[in-house]
Amino acid sequence: MGARQAAEASVVQAFAPAAQPAAEPVRLVQEADPAPAAVPAPTTIQSRYAELLELYSQGKSIELIAKKLGMNKGEVQLILQLAKQEEGARA
DSSP states (O other): OOOHHHHHHHHHHHHOOOOOOOOOOOOOOOOOSSSSSOOOOOOOHHTTHHHHHHHHHOOOOHHHHHHHOOHHHHHHHHHHHHHHHHHHHHO
């Protein structure tokens, strides 16, 4: 056997399947947890912004509420509008 044939034979052996069985394949993706995750209860505007709505029901101005809670006036107005819509949807 010539040098070239010997080299080709060694390359073929290097890429030939191993005689031993392959090891357990490595799992790259975690399997899903069979236990269902707890779904959080839906929150309402009234529950999330109870302090804001309480101040408003006491007759406090939007400006004062915004300043006290560190919010923008537009944000306070939006929350009040959403709370009214939410209340109307429940009725």
